[in-house]
Amino acid sequence: MKLLSPRAVFAAIVGFNLVALALPTLVILGASFTEGNMIVFPPEGFSLRWYEKVLGSESLQEAFGRSLWVSLICTAAGVPAGALAALGMARFRLRFSGVLQIYLLLPFTIPLIASGIGLMLFFGEIGVLGELWPVGIACAVINLPFMIWAVLASVNGLDPDLENAAANCGAPPVQTFLTVTLPAVMPGVITGGLILFVLAFNEFLVSLLLTDAHTVTLPVSIYNSIRSIITPDLAAVSVVYIVVAGLAIVLLDRIVGLEVFLRSK
């Protein structure tokens, strides 16, 4: 019996992984172009009618707008908090630095349903439950570890003498931070910011707990429709999601270059 060459085995594994990774996307993409009334794959015929329906749907548009708003709030709150936390941890030899690091990464280890209920109780107590902005804050809180990681990766790659060099060139501390430290960690900040944005845009569980009928975000709205009847417009909405995520990646590549992101240690 002739053994398969290692090259062929390798190619087969890579091929399988690529298909497995792309399959859900391809299925949903195909299904969204169907002509029929059922969400099926392969699609029956080709039409853009479900896109038309999605784009015409006022409730989906509103939900999309709310998700966008939540993402913006999450990014605006999470970027400075995460970036400063990461810089602080890396730059100052804080006491309990290890404990602090674990504490800041804690949201990651708690099941979303638990933090969601906790946040729901908290926002209910201070009487803001049902408004939209707390959803953004909640997303920032639970996704903060991603931001901290992204910036830490950038900071740890920095030469510690960079700030000394700026001071030596005559830059006072604030100038040093603005003209050297911040630009040098910018790739990490942008990466983290885009991750925060996309995660908040996609966030389902916490949104479900914190929103009501008037403030549903896009994922919650989709979930609500699945419970009644599954029509291809859901596939079309999902494609909108994929496009948003794709745009984020393109943006990342344009601004910082994907190789910076992939290289970050």
Added chain:
Amino acid sequence: MSAPMVKVEQVAKRFGEAAAVADVSFSLERGRFLTILGPSGSGKTTLLRMIAGFIDPSAGEIFLKGQPVSAMPVHKRSIGMVFQRLALFPHLTAWENVAYPLKMRRFDPREIPDRVARFFRIVKLDGLEKRRIHELSGGQQQRVAIARALVFEPDLVLLDEPLAALDRKLREEMQVEFRRIQLDLGVTTINVTHDQREALVMSDEIMVMDHGRMLQLAPPAEVYRAPANAFVAGFLGLTNLLRARVLQADGSGLRLQAGDREWHQPMSRQLTVQPGTWVDCALRAERVRIVAADAGPGTGEKARGEVHDVLFEGDRVVYEVRAPALGDAVVRVIDRAPERHRLLERGRAVCLDWDDTDLLVFAV
């Protein structure tokens, strides 16, 4: 009488219990080039960083142009520095890196382009202004770092072993070139290195440090010819160090013993040692004469031995000779004209000889 450019007065730095720098004092006149030479962990970089202001001294005071600087933050000191890993700003171009200190130090914006251009010419990088740092070679980055440190014409420039990472040929070129620039601009410079050749080539003065202490401060030729102690003698050049016992001491010299050999060592300088104590004898490898034992009479002989190893380095040969009579010490010998002599092979019996004045004796 103007104050010296730099004056360091009894400066010490302790990290917890350990003293990184202990009680160092020196001063440096305007335009001079001082190299602080020492092995790693000798405290030389700590001393340099205290002068730059990155570390506060535990004791003592540093003066720049007669002004104490302990209360002066880093960015207020007129000091340029070339860092060990260069610390160039990665998000800026070469030009922006060099212009950065001028902007921060509020130079007239109309003057900045000409000044930056002049320093690009000085470090021979004209044409590469628009490059980003990672688009430059190691040697070019070095030049940007040098230009950035010099461009605002600081009172003092500090070099923290910036050349250590370069390959040997490039490093030797940069040593000569930096020295030329330094002399042209007349800028006072303190360099830190563990490379003895760099110290000898570049400096007006060398300060040898070990374990946080200053062992000697003198011009290169003096440090080489008249080392202050056995450590300095061993650190510069290829030096044989031999421990010997003092049998007798009088006005004319010492009677010493090492292994089976006993000899009278005339002393040119005063050294107070008691009989029965130990001394270190330092002997430069290039000061030892070596001949084959069967070459016949005609030369003196201080020790016999056997060639243990031969290192042919082209312009010179280093022999390692095992000398049983000297307590089985290995004596290294440099023959500077190997093309004129036949190489002595391994295992060859040889005679070693040197002038009494070339043997330097230090109290232990």
